[in-house]
Amino acid sequence: MRVLLIENDQTIAGAISRAIGRIGVRCEQQSQENVETLIAERDGSLENYDAILVGNASSGDTFIASLRAKVGAAIIVSLLDHRCVNSTIQHLRAGADDVLVKPINPQEIEARLHAVRRRTHGHSSPELTVGRLTVFLDGRDPAVDGQRLRLSHREHAIFSVLALNVGRVVSKEKIYETVYTLSGSDPLDKVIDVYICKLRKKIAEATGGDKYIETVYGRGYKFEAPPDEDRDPGDPAPMRAGRPPIPALIKTPSTICARA
Template sequence: MRAVLIEPDNLIARAIGRQLEISKIRYDLLDWQSLESTLLEQGADALNYDAIIIGGIEDPEKPVALLRSRNVTAAVVCLIDRRCANTTVNLLRAGADDVLVKPVVSAEVRARIEATRRRTRGLVSNAVKVGRLTVYLDGRDPDVDGERLRLSQREHAILGVLAANHRRVVSKEHIYDEVYGLSGADPLDKVIDVYICKLRKKIAEATGGGRYIETVYGRGYKFEAPPEHEDVSGLPGAGATSAAALRVAAGASRRVMAPFAGRGMAHAEQLVVGG
């Protein structure tokens, strides 16, 4: 996960930075003027961050409103010196996703950013159900049809990244950022491939051969259920298909019963069921 921290007080910035590092959030320390210039000159795409953390700057509502007016989709978290309902309300109305009171705790900062990112991806809970597989984003092992699927720490982390981006292509670079963060690891070019292979094997064994992770050559990986494991009951058109099937069945029944017209329904039913 990558973030930009805006905090003019160097002592406070270092303290916040330590908390971000503990929670494996890589961050750049910038001043608002630099970030604003980049935004105005290059647009929102130039701010390739998962979160923008705004600390003690004057009138933070204006920067927040500008970020949203320029369609910046990163989570915007504001840090305030003391609890104040009016300040919190104004920041949220300006477009902030969350407001925290200093000092901040590493786990809480990351959890709040992750919650915001889930909402922006359309996820309403920590559980992502894909075919027969349910992936939990809160640290629990996934399960297949209710049976626990045991994974290593790295396998679990990589599957979580893929599940949070269900049906989207995820690059290796993004997985590196999410999984390794600031842990000190320097993964080799093929290490993600190795873990993907292990995940595929375990999922296939648990699902009877289902292939849930596809390689999109030159771009990364995509996580989705194979066609034979898709639950179509809630998909658009499923009702129409069922209705059509019922009409076909009804027509077939009428054709079967037609030769017995006038001979009595009981006699026809007896012949049809073989009684």
């Protein structure tokens, strides 16, 4: 998750940024003046952030409103110096998704960001059951039949994009922009194919060959539970995670990668 902190007090900005960085969340800093310049110049870089934290800012509600108009669906959290009901109401009405009072707890911010992102994608629960996979929308690795499926940092980032949009087609460009915060272009977006291949291989090895990530040619990828008819009725039940793989049921890596 890529976060932008807008804070005019550099001492406070440094402390918040370091605290958030310790939990593995990438946090960048900008002053209100610099951000207002980007908004006026219609710079598109603000749209590359998953969340924006707004600290000390003059005309907070007006600034948040202009920020909301610019960043679209990005999560906006207002950080107040002290509890104030009027400011909280004004900031929420202006477009903030949440309001917190300093000093902040980085774990709480991370949990709140995951919760808002989950709800914006239509998920009320922090867990999804997709076939034999349990998907956690709070940053944890998925599980197969209760056993953790270990993913690398980049694999997890890509898997999270697909999981949040379960059942919907996600373009390769959208995945690239979300994960790398850059516009995808050939051949750079070919890296997505590589990681999709790795994800398919890990999921197949853990589920006995089940296919959860479908390539929708010309459009992107779709994550969903494999239909029952994909398995031959005469085949034995799929293996459980942790048991030795059944060769007859496992697709070879070359076959899996070829379908990426």
